Amino acid sequence: MFKFPKLNKVTSIHHVLVADDEDETTFTITHPKHLTWFASPLVDERAAARHNHEHGEAFLKQPHNAVHETSGSNTPENEKEHYEDPEEPVLKRAHESSTIQLFYDLFFVANLTTFTALHEIDDAETLKSYVAFFAILWFTWFQVALFDVRFSNDSAFERLSKALQFGIMTGFAIVGPNFQLGAEDGTAEGRATFQAYQTLSLILMASRLILACQYAAAYMWLVKYKKAHIPILAHIGTLFVAALIYLGLFFSFRNNIGETGLIAWFVTIGFEAVVILLVSGRAKFLSFRKTAIVERLGLLTLIILGEGIIGLCESVSKVGSDGVFSSDIIGMIISSVAIIYFIWMLYFDQEETNHVGTLRQMAWTLLHFPFHVTVLLVVEGLNRLSVWVKLIDTINPLAAVFITFDYALFNSTVPVPEDFLKESVKSLNETINQLFDKFELLGNEADTTDVNFYLNDMLNSTSNVTQIAEDSYQVLGIGFQYVCENLGVDPPESAVIATPSDQISAIFSLFSTVYIYFFSAAGLCLIFLAVLFWLGKRRKLRGEILSIGVRIAVGMGLSLLALMDLPSLYADDNSAINTYLFTPWLLPTVVIFYAIVVLVDNLLINYVRKVITKKRMRSESV
Numbered sequence: 046m047f048k049f050p051k052l053n054k055v056t057s058i059h060h061v062l063v064a065d066d067e068d069e070t071t072f073t074i075t076h077p078k079h080l081t082w083f084a085s086p087l088v089d090e091r092a093a094a095r096h097n098h099e100h101g102e103a104f105l106k107q108p109h110n111a112v113h114e115t116s117g118s119n120t121p122e123n124e125k126e127h128y129e130d131p132e133e134p135v136l137k138r139a140h141e142s143s144t145i146q147l148f149y150d151l152f153f154v155a156n157l158t159t160f161t162a163l164h165e166i167d168d169a170e171t172l173k174s175y176v177a178f179f180a181i182l183w184f185t186w187f188q189v190a191l192f193d194v195r196f197s198n199d200s201a202f203e204r205l206s207k208a209l210q211f212g213i214m215t216g217f218a219i220v221g222p223n224f225q226l227g228a229e230d231g232t233a234e235g236r237a238t239f240q241a242y243q244t245l246s247l248i249l250m251a252s253r254l255i256l257a258c259q260y261a262a263a264y265m266w267l268v269k270y271k272k273a274h275i276p277i278l279a280h281i282g283t284l285f286v287a288a289l290i291y292l293g294l295f296f297s298f299r300n301n302i303g304e305t306g307l308i309a310w311f312v313t314i315g316f317e318a319v320v321i322l323l324v325s326g327r328a329k330f331l332s333f334r335k336t337a338i339v340e341r342l343g344l345l346t347l348i349i350l351g352e353g354i355i356g357l358c359e360s361v362s363k364v365g366s367d368g369v370f371s372s373d374i375i376g377m378i379i380s381s382v383a384i385i386y387f388i389w390m391l392y393f394d395q396e397e398t399n400h401v402g403t404l405r406q407m408a409w410t411l412l413h414f415p416f417h418v419t420v421l422l423v424v425e426g427l428n429r430l431s432v433w434v435k436l437i438d439t440i441n442p443l444a445a446v447f448i449t450f451d452y453a454l455f456n457s458t459v460p461v462p463e464d465f466l467k468e469s470v471k472s473l474n475e476t477i478n479q480l481f482d483k484f485e486l487l488g489n490e491a492d493t494t495d496v497n498f499y500l501n502d503m504l505n506s507t508s509n510v511t512q513i514a515e516d517s518y519q520v521l522g523i524g525f526q527y528v529c530e531n532l533g534v535d536p537p538e539s540a541v542i543a544t545p546s547d548q549i550s551a552i553f554s555l556f557s558t559v560y561i562y563f564f565s566a567a568g569l570c571l572i573f574l575a576v577l578f579w580l581g582k583r584r585k586l587r588g589e590i591l592s593i594g595v596r597i598a599v600g601m602g603l604s605l606l607a608l609m610d611l612p613s614l615y616a617d618d619n620s621a622i623n624t625y626l627f628t629p630w631l632l633p634t635v636v637i638f639y640a641i642v643v644l645v646d647n648l649l650i651n652y653v654r655k656v657i658t659k660k661r662m663r664s665e666s667v
Contacts, residue, residue, distance in 0.1 A: 080200055081200050082200060082201045084200035086136050086137060086196045086197075086266055087135060132271045133272045134266075134330050135330070136331075138336055139194070141337055142340055143197065145204070146197070148207075152215070153182065153345070153348065155218065156182055157348070160179075160221045161175075163221065163222050166425060166429075167536075167538075167558060167559075168554070169558065170226060170539070171225070173227075177224075179417075179418065179421060180418075181249070184314045184315075188318070189210055189252075190341045191321060192259055193341070194337045196263040209251075210255060213251060216244070217245075217248065220245045223237045224242075242306065243298045247291070247295055249291040249310075250288045250289075250295070253317070254288045257281050260280045260284070261281055273330065275328075276324050276327070276328035276330075276331050284317065284321075287317045294306050322407045346393075347389075349420050350385055350388065350420065352421065353424025356424060356425060357378075357385070357427070357431070363533050364434075364532070367483050367531075374435060376633060377434045378431070381427050384423065384427055385427075387639040388639075391571075391574050391646070395574070395581065395582070405580055409581050412573065419566040419570040419573055420570055422565075423563065423567050423570055426562060426566060427563065427635075430563060430632060432534060433556050433559070434631070435532060436529065437627055438629070439480070439532075442476055443476045443477055446472050446476045447518070450517060451517065453469075454513060455510070460508045461507050466504060466507060470503050474500055481493070495545075496520055499519045499520050500516070503517060519546060522545025522547075523545045525548060525552070526545050536548060536551035536552055536554075537555055560626075562607075565604050565607040568599075568601060568604030568605070569600060571638075572596065574600075575597045586654070588653030588654075589650060592649050595641075595642060596642055
């Protein structure tokens with residue numbers, strides 16, 4: 046039976062469960078946590094005061110880089126950052142993200158997933174819109190993370206601030222559907238877009254004001270420290286000025302000043318981030334050393350990779366909707382997983398968590414934005430190219446019949462022999478009906494009226510080779526359009542689709558864009574990983590320097606592949622490039638390049654370490 050003792054004012058109590066013929070088992074019941082209205086970001090003040098008293102005089106005698114140990118302190122060792130200057134505050138350092146910070150990250154995930162689902166990248170304008178919205182979302186998250194890793198403490202005020210920040214993230218989700226660049230003034234779509242710009246300006250203003258209030262609340266605890274005044278006030282002033290700019294941009298968008306307002310947006314976003322990082326780098330107590338900033342950025346990297354995994358699962362469900370998994374499709378799935386896995390390996394294998402704080406590491410922190418952009422474009426691109434591989438794999442039988450017929454048609458006599466024409470029409474008809482049957486098993490019935498019309502017109506146009514060729518191309522277009530509809534591939538919104546053949550051109554234009562940004566991002570991702578490696582590690586072995594060079598070289602090679610463009614399906618081009626683009630080797634190519642980098646990384650580093658070990662053994666033996 047349970048024996049509950051009289052409850053006192055404690056956060057937790059131990060109870061004893063006693064059962065017949067059983068040993069006593071101790072368990073703990075935890076009461077709801079008592080929250081203060083405000084919580085100090087400082088370490089235990091008595092310990093800090095004792096530390097400053099004991100070392101105040103020693104500060105003048107110690108070298109600049111001396112580190113003092115605090116003795117007899119009740120403050121946990123992992124919460125202390127030892128400073129020798131009594132005029133600087135000693136902030137608590139949380140080495141792990143709190144649950145409420147991770148909860149905030151979930152709102153980032155939801156926004157990113159929702160925006161990705163609503164805004165597929167199918168041309169240059171949608172690509173710019175996608176990156177622009179991600180930039181706004183990322184830098185808002187970044188500003189909150191910079192505060193959290195240094196000042197966040199569980200209190201009623203902090204929880205209220207977080208609730209307001211959750212509302213900010215929800216506001217992003219509201220404006221996301223109507224956010225796009227290049228909207229035309231005077232149209233209904235343009236009015237909705239400018240309205241979204243205005244709303245987003247107010248959301249950005251509110252987010253910066255909330256952060257300014259949070260820094261102001263922290264400043265109240267630091268006001269007695271002389272060296273804390275200017276840095277904290279600079280944080281507050283920067284965010285307040287940024288909020289005023291966003292408010293001004295609200296009125297500029299009301300006057301349809303589009304391009305100028307957008308430029309001001311992104312200049313302000315970059316300016317506030319750089320200023321706060323520079324101020325933090327100059328003030329020792331504001332540095333990110335021994336904070337959770339590396340963990341937060343790593344978690345965000347995982348979130349973006351997770352977005353790729355979600356997209357991959359959706360792509361697999363599309364390409365496997367007909368139940369056919371050819372070797373090309375299986376290879377595509379394996380390649381997609383491998384690319385995401387290699388990015389994870391290359392990033393997290395080089396991570397250093399204890400040396401963030403200098404100006405160079407500030408650059409390392411800020412460089413995560415372009416790195417995350419490339420990762421996001423890689424994972425989105427490989428998901429779209431996965432569908433492309435399935436599309437080509439499905440349409441290939443019909444395309445092969447068409448190409449064979451087209452080639453024979455232009456080498457035949459006029460009028461076209463009736464037997465040849467009948468045989469060709471029969472072959473086209475059988476192939477496209479097999480294509481229809483494949484998806485009709487899933488309940489997607491095809492309308493064969495147009496197909497029958499063009500096939501009959503071919504039989505009645507024996508003297509008009511051009512008309513026969515045009516009719517056969519329309520049959521190919523109908524089959525292509527039918528496959529695209531069943532795979533969920535839509536042409537760009539800007540495309541004008543009048544005939545089935547227009548569908549082919551529009552879809553090829555879409556995947557041309559995907560191909561270019563995917564290979565560009567895959568190469569740039571390796572280059573940014575090399576730069577992050579160089580910035581994040583102070584002392585590098587020769588093998589590590591060579592590894593950085595290999596990443597840059599391979600990354601440049603991958604980016605150069607983006608210069609190739611998709612040719613038309615009926616182009617009479619047997620070049621190696623044409624053959625490559627219509628094979629399933631697009632994703633395996635990136636896998637091979639990334640695998641080379643991972644392999645060379647490990648071989649070089651292991652080799653150099655063995656050489657160093659041998660030298661040490663020789664020196665010790667002497």
